[in-house]
Amino acid sequence: MTALVEKLLRSKPVAWTLLALPGLWPLWPIYVSHNQSVLADPLKYVLHHLGFVACVLLATTLTFTPLRVLWPKWGIAQALNRHRRLVGVASFVYAALHFTTHLVYETAGDLSAVGGVLRTATKKPFQLVGLIALAILLVLAITSLHAFVRWLGGKNWKNLHRLAYVAAGLAAYHQAIARKIFPVQVLWIFVPLALLEIARVGKQWKQSRGAISSSGVARTG
């Protein structure tokens, strides 16, 4: 059973399908179940849904590394780590669609109003934070091409891609203040990630301390 799950999780087509499905979800309330609350302003639903999916995917891809560090022999963690980049890029795609939808939502298709919407976005901390997170994801998506990894060199590339954590922090803030009162889903999207990161850092710190003390023992001995 676990072998099958692992095999499926390793598959690229399965990963692509799983990443595309959330984008199709809004079709359900709009065209199938005819949810009256969604139909009152369908684009608003699409807007919030895309941003939500972007946040979930960003938090998800960042959990893969700590999962592998904490449970290196766990096959599922290994399978997931094959898709780190793909899930990260998918998060960027959803974030970009979220922003595009925001432009359409705010202008209702009137192109002459786009400038005003962008100006507003730079003036409102809530919106600006989202824009900065999107800009980071854009840079990371572009530099995720193999050529860039070679061009930057492994270490620089890794340091640059640590910006993903900054993007996650900004996205959590952006989502947390999007509503009039604190939306609880922010907690279940980002808290597991935070806990895994703390555990990972703890484990790596212990290991490095162990390495130092054992090298010390080796020297005195």
Place this chain on the structure above:
Amino acid sequence: MLIRTPKDWELRESATTPETIYQNRRTFLKTLGFAGAAFAARDLFAATAGFPTTNNPAFRDPALKPTPYEAITHYNNFYEFGTDKSEPAELANRGWKTDPWTVEVTGLVDTPLKLDVNELVAKVGGIEQRVYRFRCVEAWSMVIPWDGFQLSKLIALASPKADAKFVKFTTFLDRKSAPGQADGNLDYPYIEGLRLDEAMHELAFIATGIYGKPIPNQNGAPLRLVVPWKYGFKNIKSIVKLELVAKAPRNTWQQMAASEYGFYANVNPLVDHPRWSQASERVIGGGGGVFGSRQRTLMFNGYEKQVAALYKGLDLEKNY
């Protein structure tokens, strides 16, 4: 001979509940004797259902196109029943009782009142229909045909004393029936306030119905405030108490986030919300295909001519 063409919003005389059935509605329900009766007859027997509504043309701008009923009743901010706009339509109709309902007018008044909502409607002389713009602070809008009566009539019944300067409104508190109140997502009960001269303005209205039907629970049954030149959150729902007071009451949203929501909350396209612009608004149910529809927000939500005088000399940027 005068041949009158009934307007599309008019209920026919035959659709009116006969007074005897209305008076004995609870006995009548019992005699129906099956479980579904109470639900099936809800529209007919809800509080204030027995009052035929008449159009008031003075408060109906023919240029306004009313929002579809389904959108008005399924896109609700009523945090007592959840923070999601789809939740009130579901959760406010799971056994929360809005009939019978008692309203109290108290505080700095000569004749305090405490009476059933139906008695109250009879006392103020029945209900009328007005079509008002509705603008939410979240930058969306509707056009709603409200049935109800002018707020000033209710306040006059209690005869405010000379030192009464503000009206404080309070919503019901029932943690068992209202899951949002049980969660404590806001400080309950919900409080709102108006300056007395705002409350006495002819546009200030108490709604008991929408589109000629008793107001659904999710829209604030059996009676709610409607001040069309202010943001939606001022329009407190399911009122149990009006209190005439000397000092401005702190309204719930001001208490939650004073930097975002003030006491006045007048619709003003020139004063932004800290997180978004108020210059334009999405038109709910306004067509426009996939793009939807957006329009410019009007000063005082289009009621500038009528209400601007109330705020002469007031810095609207500071008093948002």
